[in-house]
Amino acid sequence: MTRPIATKTVVDAVTDDLRGRILTGSLTSAEAVTELEIATTYGVARPTAKAAIEKLVGENLLVRGTHKSARVARLGPDSVRDIYLARAYLESEILRRLATSRAVPEDAVRANADILAAASSGDLALVEPDLRFHTGLVEAAGNERIARMYSSLMSEVRLCMTRVQSLHLLNSESIHAEHSLILDAVAAGDAEGAARILDRHLATARERLAEALGE
Amino acid sequence: MTRPIATKTVVDAVTDDLRGRILTGSLTSAEAVTELEIATTYGVARPTAKAAIEKLVGENLLVRGTHKSARVARLGPDSVRDIYLARAYLESEILRRLATSRAVPEDAVRANADILAAASSGDLALVEPDLRFHTGLVEAAGNERIARMYSSLMSEVRLCMTRVQSLHLLNSESIHAEHSLILDAVAAGDAEGAARILDRHLATARERLAEALGE
């Protein structure tokens, strides 16, 4: 039997590494991302660097106009509200449908448990299980395109969070509690309740993040 | 005052024309789309053609593996169900929120009127106002990212429809009637009702399209 092996093209490798640097905050909107700079730092040709940049532009992680250098997308309060409202649209409808079938996604349950476990080890470790909780909900819908859309949103959310260092914005206990309420509502088949709780949950996070980014 | 003018790059021009050919069905999944072929037919260099193809791959209108020619995405019954379910997720939640504020989008009203007007002039002219009705609903949400997501779905929907020629699949009177019911529910503030009617509306369209594509 042939072991499934993954061969990445050079463009993909550069794209992935660049995306990592963006999402971890190692690359901020302060500095411009020129094609030549990327090409030299990775030791690839300029067309390759160009392709990688354009891929990330397609993911809305970079922005650039014609004949201008690319920059990491700066996400102001308005963008944050747009993103979180989009999340609310997607997730609340998903919760409604999960609730009608009383299907509680195990991934979300596990992620929520991890939130409590990570409470003691610094606030930054809290971001990851939080994101996992929500993606767990979305993946439970079993819809490929919805999942794709949501993941692109999550990239931007993560981008926001790293820009704010995301310290002290999240309270592990209250987050865990709200998540539990959502899951309980789903288990009880309370579609309306689940959607309502989620809306409040996202609204508070949204406003805190928007405020933190609104210097 | 400077009149806003749009200068399109060569890649964008090729991309737009290619997309048009795909969406009108002039380019089907029967023939392969090679970089060289695109380059020669448009009189551009191969890297330019390559960039255009990769853009369309990013829009899910073309698919291709490494070292293989691109093809127009063939959308089988499973894809159609995935797309329409995604539509249902997005649109039903939008309707709920529109209903709570009793906001009836004018664009949607106009588009629905056009459906009746176009009833006599052939079934194909019916597709366009139908799509406009639904995009009108989505744009009324005023969320940039939701609109972006939805437009990518609509590209694929249009792709499905042209592949089936979309004749006799749609009945103008019943579509108009269902749309009217939806708008009435929104105007009445009946969130649950609007979402329910839309779900049925999309479900029947989905199954008809899936059946037509399930040869």
Added chain:
DNA sequence: TTGAGTATACTTGTCAGACAATTTGAATGT
């Protein structure tokens, strides 16, 4: 005749180098 292996053509991935077009900021002159 059939099957397996090889050889060949086609296509894409990547690179190098170059020039045009545009933006941007600085130098210049009034």
Added chain:
DNA sequence: ACATTCAAATTGTCTGACAAGTATACTCAA
């Protein structure tokens, strides 16, 4: 101080080329 011009930096696009992979046709043996 302001407007103009100039130069540097950056991107858009092209040509040409080679490597690498895929798919098809072909040859030769059983």
